[in-house]
Amino acid sequence: MFNSNESEFLKFSNVTKIFKSGHLKTYALDSVSFSLMENEILSVVGESGSGKSTLGLIAIAMETYNSGNVYFEGREIKKLKRKELRKFREKSQMIFQDPYESLNPFNSIYTSVSTPLYGFHSKMPYDEKRKSVIKILNDVGLMPATEYIDEFPTKLSGGQRQRASIARSFILNPKFIVADEPTSMLDASSVAEILTLLKKMKEQYKYSMLYISHDIASAHYISDRMVVMNLGRIIESGSSDEIVNHPAHPYTKKLIDSVPKLGEKLDNIENVNFIPKYINGGMKGCTYSNICPIARDKCKTERPELFDLGNNHYVACFYPLI
Amino acid sequence: MSDILSIKNLSVVYKTSNRETSALKSININFRSHEIAAIVGESGSGKSTMGLAIMKLISDPGKITSGEVIYHGDQDIDIMGLDAGELRRFRWKTISMVFQASMNSLNPVTRVRDQFMDTFAAHSMKQDDKMIDFLLEHSGLSNNVKNMYPNQLSGGMKQRVNIALALACNPKILIADEPTTALDVVVQREILEYLASLKNKLNLTIIFITHDISLASMVADRMFIFYDGRVIESGDTEEIINNPLHPYTKKLLSLIISLKSVNNLKFYMPDKKNYNKSNSGCSYYNNCPIRSSACLKYDYHEIINNNHMVKCINVDKVINNV
Numbered sequence A: 001m002f003n004s005n006e007s008e009f010l011k012f013s014n015v016t017k018i019f020k021s022g023h024l025k026t027y028a029l030d031s032v033s034f035s036l037m038e039n040e041i042l043s044v045v046g047e048s049g050s051g052k053s054t055l056g057l058i059a060i061a062m063e064t065y066n067s068g069n070v071y072f073e074g075r076e077i078k079k080l081k082r083k084e085l086r087k088f089r090e091k092s093q094m095i096f097q098d099p100y101e102s103l104n105p106f107n108s109i110y111t112s113v114s115t116p117l118y119g120f121h122s123k124m125p126y127d128e129k130r131k132s133v134i135k136i137l138n139d140v141g142l143m144p145a146t147e148y149i150d151e152f153p154t155k156l157s158g159g160q161r162q163r164a165s166i167a168r169s170f171i172l173n174p175k176f177i178v179a180d181e182p183t184s185m186l187d188a189s190s191v192a193e194i195l196t197l198l199k200k201m202k203e204q205y206k207y208s209m210l211y212i213s214h215d216i217a218s219a220h221y222i223s224d225r226m227v228v229m230n231l232g233r234i235i236e237s238g239s240s241d242e243i244v245n246h247p248a249h250p251y252t253k254k255l256i257d258s259v260p261k262l263g264e265k266l267d268n269i270e271n272v273n274f275i276p277k278y279i280n281g282g283m284k285g286c287t288y289s290n291i292c293p294i295a296r297d298k299c300k301t302e303r304p305e306l307f308d309l310g311n312n313h314y315v316a317c318f319y320p321l322i
Numbered sequence B: 001m002s003d004i005l006s007i008k009n010l011s012v013v014y015k016t017s018n019r020e021t022s023a024l025k026s027i028n029i030n031f032r033s034h035e036i037a038a039i040v041g042e043s044g045s046g047k048s049t050m051g052l053a054i055m056k057l058i059s060d061p062g063k064i065t066s067g068e069v070i071y072h073g074d075q076d077i078d079i080m081g082l083d084a085g086e087l088r089r090f091r092w093k094t095i096s097m098v099f100q101a102s103m104n105s106l107n108p109v110t111r112v113r114d115q116f117m118d119t120f121a122a123h124s125m126k127q128d129d130k131m132i133d134f135l136l137e138h139s140g141l142s143n144n145v146k147n148m149y150p151n152q153l154s155g156g157m158k159q160r161v162n163i164a165l166a167l168a169c170n171p172k173i174l175i176a177d178e179p180t181t182a183l184d185v186v187v188q189r190e191i192l193e194y195l196a197s198l199k200n201k202l203n204l205t206i207i208f209i210t211h212d213i214s215l216a217s218m219v220a221d222r223m224f225i226f227y228d229g230r231v232i233e234s235g236d237t238e239e240i241i242n243n244p245l246h247p248y249t250k251k252l253l254s255l256i257i258s259l260k261s262v263n264n265l266k267f268y269m270p271d272k273k274n275y276n277k278s279n280s281g282c283s284y285y286n287n288c289p290i291r292s293s294a295c296l297k298y299d300y301h302e303i304i305n306n307n308h309m310v311k312c313i314n315v316d317k318v319i320n321n322v
């Protein structure tokens, strides 16, 4: 298990989040437990609808939950006092998927990036604010910062905008980052730029991060450890290398097989299968049992719990692939 | 294989009050019958503009300033010379297009069947249920999708319907503009397989527009690399991925995040947007690692062998790995 010297930075314990609309219930999170260690990047991987954004919002105290507990540095988030919550918000930042939305097109880069300073350090003199913005712009590779600081977002490319939005997230020197699909709106070539930047930034600004993505290849690239989600449940977790090289859950294998590979030919395809839209309305069995190629009767009626395959590799499957 | 569509010296300019963008700078491409040709480039490189120009759909503030697009049917037709009535008979029946981000603009209050019926009506085709069944079957969707509304469909199902709609009038050429962008990797692969299957099943020529060179390599017979409104390299897919010559193509290939990428990706500074503004010379000049003063002088291109074209005056340096 976890080395006891390492401290648990964030911990989810049996967290359940249900969205109701009319008589329809969606288990966005269905009894989810995991820990994020101090100074760690942990990836949360799964297709859209699997509950990743809900998890991220709860982690950053921007969404409530129905049951279970969320602990931040050992303290339950629900029980934080107002002042403590303010401190928590200062030290936690979110990077969103769409840099076009997160930067106001009518504000200069300076205005957007410095906003958190005005919120949390309103007394800081203007010159100092400007200096911090210049420093952070240089750190995110918008160099020389003086060429960018008074520009408007419309003048920047998608990758540059996401850098500016990352600059804003880092201006308060946060300890905790939730990056929700930060590259999914970007060109393939900018994805590598942004991920490499986030890795580089971590050496400079020590922080813990939840990296949320539908793309297991980018998750593997950026993080040492990952959890894989399917319809509100964590179905596999472990070291990224281990999971990518030895997936134990059929769903994880599907995610891996779907990663595009340079030069791999998709010729002569006869059957074009597709996966219909499912939600978890409180499933008894495995959430993947509807489409799993190896599901048996038991999978439809009994919930598989996560169990240890060794080396901190956990899977929730009655018939794991390894 | 014979040519089915030839683009000759095609230029498109967008002219707004405060700026003029040359979106296409005299491009030349011959598409071959029954091939999948990928148009690959970062956003803003002119990919969508090319698709729209082929359909003669460029509208204000855009203008086709030169060139022709010849469809080689029973006789040659210059699409740019067609009048409104002729275009109505030509579009969708000869060349059809899946527009970028269009799957989310399917009319939400119209059942799938009626969306097809509307498409038939708009192009004066027989309203034929059998055709709908045929197209749905090829797209891997079951028949009951006909009676569903778009919001009942998953992202992948919506895009299949959207593509099937573009095929409603049995076109010879399909232009698919970023058909998998914004979809999860799993669904992206499904859509890619579906597109690849169409080539043989419907005897189509497909022009596949994407920013992702690894996706392109999986389905395309040939690739055309776009940069700032020009084709800077083109050739057979195998040749381009195994023997890339333009420094920009090399960069695209070096930035692919795969399951194998570990810490070996280069940290790039963001590209400068101030392309070389003059009309001759290389647009990549400002970002190019092997530039020389000669690069700004002429619009250079070199045929390496029958199929491999590159626009780089320093191609010898690349070949010798300087």
Ligand SMILES: Nc1ncnc2c1ncn2[C@@H]1O[C@H](COP(=O)(O)OP(=O)(O)O)[C@@H](O)[C@H]1O
Binding pocket: A019, A020, A021, A026, A027, A028, A046, A047, A048, A049, A050, A051, A052, A053, A054, A055, A279
């Ligand atoms: N505010 C909301 N109201 C109703 N349902 C929601 C809301 N947010 C998320 N959901 C539902 O919860 C499930 C998980 O959503 P989400 O957390 O956004 O997943 P992901 O980020 O993995 O795509 C989905 O079925 C989604 O439709």
Ligand SMILES: Nc1ncnc2c1ncn2[C@@H]1O[C@H](COP(=O)(O)OP(=O)(O)O)[C@@H](O)[C@H]1O
Binding pocket: B014, B015, B016, B021, B022, B023, B041, B042, B043, B044, B045, B046, B047, B048, B049, B050, B060, B061, B062
């Ligand atoms: N309607 C428009 N008005 C003004 N400029 C446009 C318009 N459409 C495209 N452009 C410009 O033309 C160039 C090429 O755009 P586009 O063809 O959409 O590229 P891509 O599809 O490769 O992203 C870009 O610089 C873009 O800003």
Ligand SMILES: [Mg+2]
Binding pocket: A052, A053, A054
């Ligand atoms: Mg999400």
Ligand SMILES: [Mg+2]
Binding pocket: B047, B048, B049, B100, B177, B178
């Ligand atoms: Mg486009």
